[in-house]
Amino acid sequence: MMRTSDLIASASRALRSNPLRSALTALGVIIGVASVVAMVALGAGAQAQVERSIASLGSNLLIVVPGAQRSGGGVRAQAGGGMGWDTLTMDDAEAIVQLEGVVAVAPSQRARTQVIANGLNWNPQVEGVTPDYLVARDWRIASGRMFDETEERQARRIVVLGATVANELFPNIEPVGQTVRMNGGTFEIVGVLESKGQSGFGMDQDDIVLAPLTTVKRRISGRRGRADTVSQISVKAESEDALGTLQQDVETLLRQRHRTREGEDDFTVQNLSSITEAAAQTTQVFTYLLGGISAVSLLVGGIGIMNIMLVSVTERTREIGLRKALGARQGDILRQFGLEAVTLSVAGGIIGLIIGVAGAWLMTSLFTLPLVISGWHAGLAIGFSALVGVLFGAYPAWRAAKLDPIEALRRE
Amino acid sequence: MASLIQARDLTKLYRMGDETVHALAGVNFDIARGEYCAIVGPSGSGKSTLMNIIGGLDTPTSGRIVIAGNDIGAMADDDLAVFRNQTIGFVFQSFNLLPRMTALENVELPMIYGGIAPKERRERAAALLERVGLGARMTHRPTQLSGGQQQRVAIARALAGNPALILADEPTGALDTNTGKEILALFGRLNREGATVVLVTHDHEVAAATKRTIEMRDGHIVSDRINGGTPRHDAHL
Numbered sequence: 001m002m003r004t005s006d007l008i009a010s011a012s013r014a015l016r017s018n019p020l021r022s023a024l025t026a027l028g029v030i031i032g033v034a035s036v037v038a039m040v041a042l043g044a045g046a047q048a049q050v051e052r053s054i055a056s057l058g059s060n061l062l063i064v065v066p067g068a069q070r071s072g073g074g075v076r077a078q079a080g081g082g083m084g085w086d087t088l089t090m091d092d093a094e095a096i097v098q099l100e101g102v103v104a105v106a107p108s109q110r111a112r113t114q115v116i117a118n119g120l121n122w123n124p125q126v127e128g129v130t131p132d133y134l135v136a137r138d139w140r141i142a143s144g145r146m147f148d149e150t151e152e153r154q155a156r157r158i159v160v161l162g163a164t165v166a167n168e169l170f171p172n173i174e175p176v177g178q179t180v181r182m183n184g185g186t187f188e189i190v191g192v193l194e195s196k197g198q199s200g201f202g203m204d205q206d207d208i209v210l211a212p213l214t215t216v217k218r219r220i221s222g223r224r225g226r227a228d229t230v231s232q233i234s235v236k237a238e239s240e241d242a243l244g245t246l247q248q249d250v251e252t253l254l255r256q257r258h259r260t261r262e263g264e265d266d267f268t269v270q271n272l273s274s275i276t277e278a279a280a281q282t283t284q285v286f287t288y289l290l291g292g293i294s295a296v297s298l299l300v301g302g303i304g305i306m307n308i309m310l311v312s313v314t315e316r317t318r319e320i321g322l323r324k325a326l327g328a329r330q331g332d333i334l335r336q337f338g339l340e341a342v343t344l345s346v347a348g349g350i351i352g353l354i355i356g357v358a359g360a361w362l363m364t365s366l367f368t369l370p371l372v373i374s375g376w377h378a379g380l381a382i383g384f385s386a387l388v389g390v391l392f393g394a395y396p397a398w399r400a401a402k403l404d405p406i407e408a409l410r411r412e
Numbered sequence: 413m414a415s416l417i418q419a420r421d422l423t424k425l426y427r428m429g430d431e432t433v434h435a436l437a438g439v440n441f442d443i444a445r446g447e448y449c450a451i452v453g454p455s456g457s458g459k460s461t462l463m464n465i466i467g468g469l470d471t472p473t474s475g476r477i478v479i480a481g482n483d484i485g486a487m488a489d490d491d492l493a494v495f496r497n498q499t500i501g502f503v504f505q506s507f508n509l510l511p512r513m514t515a516l517e518n519v520e521l522p523m524i525y526g527g528i529a530p531k532e533r534r535e536r537a538a539a540l541l542e543r544v545g546l547g548a549r550m551t552h553r554p555t556q557l558s559g560g561q562q563q564r565v566a567i568a569r570a571l572a573g574n575p576a577l578i579l580a581d582e583p584t585g586a587l588d589t590n591t592g593k594e595i596l597a598l599f600g601r602l603n604r605e606g607a608t609v610v611l612v613t614h615d616h617e618v619a620a621a622t623k624r625t626i627e628m629r630d631g632h633i634v635s636d637r638i639n640g641g642t643p644r645h646d647a648h649l
Contacts, residue, residue, distance in 0.1 A: 002524060003527060324493065326502070326522040327494065327573070328525050405469050409504070
């Protein structure tokens with residue numbers, strides 16, 4: 001029985017005796033592992049990006065909007081009445097607050113108007129909100145402060161700017177304390193929001209101006225519609241588990257208040273976590289697909305190893321015969337050739353891992369995705385390449401072990 | 413003195429197409445410890461088959477051969493491998509040294525399969541190379557050695573497992589006459605030092621260098637005699 005150290009020495013000697021051939025054989029595995037690692041890392045990066053951007057909208061969040069959602073996904077105004085976009089009211093928001101599991105309810109009214117400051121024009125989204133909006137959306141103030149409820153009720157002419165608006169209108173000076181002009185009026189800036197970046201749907205969430213809801217209703221969006229309607233109600237649940245129940249409770253409550261039946265709703269409750277899940281699932285399938293395609297090249301690498309090992313067994317028939325005559329058992333020969341194949345594939349796997357990580361880093365920095373590489377990936381790459389070595393090295397090694405020593409010694 | 417090799421009614425059949433060839437057709441002989449003997453015969457006489465069976469590379473079709481207590485016909489593959497490693501020292505016509513290894517590493521090879529520790533292996537291999545007169549060439553590779561030197565390395569390798577029997581197949585076949593004589597002299601010396609040596613050859617001159625000649629033809633032993641003396645009375649013809 002051969003010592004393990006002798007087995008390793010013998011395999012490495014055999015591989016070193018023909019370095020070019022060994023390198024070319026390993027190259028197949030290197031390419032395979034590198035592409036698997038790079039593709040899986042890229043896919044995982046894309047997945048993390050999607051999850052992160054959707055989560056940036058706010059966690060445990062339900063968004064109630066007017067109008068019914070068709071099965072196709074579009075939002076339809078309630079038939080007849082001509083008031084499909086005016087179905088949500090402040091009173092609806094106050095009723096939702098009473099439900100169990102609610103942390104914050106933030107009605108808001110969207111408006112679009114030009115914002116002028118510093119001699120510059122900008123067209124952000126203007127959102128009339130209550131102070132709870134920041135709680136519901138997991139948003140923080142970067143500088144200055146948020147307006148309070150008293151200021152909101154008094155319809156004060158104050159605003160909080162999103163990061164993009166602050167940068168565009170006040171590139172060099174601190175915006176807090178400055179003023180902007182909207183819809184003919186002057187508004188004082190009391191705070192600037194932290195940046196949230198793009199949403200999962202590609203919108204710049206920082207291109208926004210927050211103003212007190214009553215201010216927007218009275219001074220910006222004008223007299224269109226009823227005075228107490230809102231364009232959106234954000235509802236934050238206390239936990240992700242409570243989200244599903246709360247969604248049903250909100251739907252039931254609003255149906256009672258609006259006197260509508262199920263299927264004829266004039267509102268839609270969107271559950272962001274289910275959207276997140278769907279999006280994450282899509283990217284995960286994408287990841288598996290990329291990984292699977294790359295795995296095919298690893299398979300090709302394995303066939304390369306088998307091919308070379310078969311050639312090697314044929315070339316070294318006489319050596320195998322001699323080793324058997326000198327007392328090598330079948331198991332010794334099997335292990336020696338098996339180890340050569342596994343060494344080739346694992347060495348290829350390690351080099352491929354390094355190249356794959358480098359490739360993933362290059363691509364993610366190119367596409368500005370987060371780089372996600374875990375020990376799980378590394379282990380998978382090494383384990384998979386070792387498996388390839390065992391699978392494709394087994395047959396040549398078995399052939400070597402089964403050689404008849406008399407025949408083998410006679411071979412020239 | 414107990415026999416090292418005891419062969420009784422040994423046969424070996426090969427099937428070649430429809431024909432059955434009796435490579436060995438009922439062979440009986442004994443070889444004692446400490447003997448120096450030659451098995452001679454032309455090609456096709458069955459001497460190579462007999463050598464393969466004695467060396468544990470092949471098994472008989474029928475009959476029984478026991479070597480140092482090992483019943484060759486009854487052994488499994490792995491047991492035969494251990495037998496070859498521990499009991500037999502092979503010397504081949506074409507030396508069969510591994511070209512990428514030094515003389516020392518070649519001699520170590522059987523001890524690797526014997527599971528002997530590296531340090532002990534190295535010391536023993538060096539001592540054996542000294543014994544065959546190659547103490548100064550231990551780190552040479554086979555291509556850097558003459559044919560005679562290569563065969564000496566091979567003989568040192570055959571001695572590495574401390575075998576009960578040295579089995580040499582045409583050991584002088586690839587050497588010039590003078591070198592061949594030196595190698596035969598080496599076998600003679602090893603025999604005087606206690607080794608049992610069996611040479612297999614077609615060359616009667618080589619056989620004459622040993623103490624006993626077993627001559628084969630067509631699968632039978634046709635003569636068995638002490639060289640320079642009378643036929644052995646106990647030969648099973």
